[in-house]
Amino acid sequence: MKGTNKVAFVASSGGHLEEISKLKGIEKKYDSFLITEKSGFEIKDFCDKKYYVPKMDRKQVLFFPKFIWLFMRAIHILAKEKPEFVITTGALIAYPFCVVGKLLGFKVIYIESFARVNNPSLTGRLVYNMADLFMVQWEDMLENYPKSMLGGEMF
């Protein structure tokens, strides 16, 4: 029997997606869906329901209009699905989903990527103050994020 709560997982392609897919127990327990980027990289056994957004990074041309579009997409998806939790490992595509999720009253859980050893990611810094739970995987990161919780390694 699945829990009554619903979970939106958000992760960009590659390592972020690989990391979030380690949260199998949460995915199994709750009614879950995934928002990720279109790419050649697929995780087959994580979330049957998926939403895709275009690949995005802050150095690309037309980043700003694309980012605004992503906010619209985040409003659309989250208002429709109404998850209780938004769980993300970043990267930047997660930001609109955290902001919109927070505004809609959902709980935001952010996990700073294992790939961040000494200094925080841009997305991590942006989400830090709004997250209801902020996890890090390296002890040194507690200095950057004093209110975070150390979770150990996900891999």
Added chain:
Amino acid sequence: MIFVTLGTQKFQMNRLIKAVDDLAGSGVIKEEFLIQSGSSTYKPKYCKHIGYMDSEEYADNIRKCSLLITHAGVGTIITGIKADKPVVVVPRLAKFGEHVDDHQTQIAEAFSEKGSVLYCHDIEELADYIEKARLFNFQPYEVKGENVEEKILHFMEMFD
């Protein structure tokens, strides 16, 4: 087979492909290379290459290779270490347009400090790193026992 992989980053890493292709072309390294080139645009002349492969084929190539050369992607590095392969890591650098920043150097540093990978600081010396990796006594990587998922579940259960 030496497996060279650049992960699924949207950024090119032509620098590494070219370095590997030069080693194959000049005969400095005789073993065949297979390159998973991702979004890179440089087309190697002397190596087999493929843009992306599915996760099973990817894992299979890691199992089959004699040595793994990779960008500093955590998933690939850990898979390589767990498969007991010699791993040479070349981090993506922002100055070559390979990533948004240089955080991959920290990953390479973190794993090489523990002796689990060799961190190639200078791509000109890639052949030396390959030779060194053949003899190097790689250390297994110990994953720390705490559990991210349990802590998150605990938090979530407060709202059930």
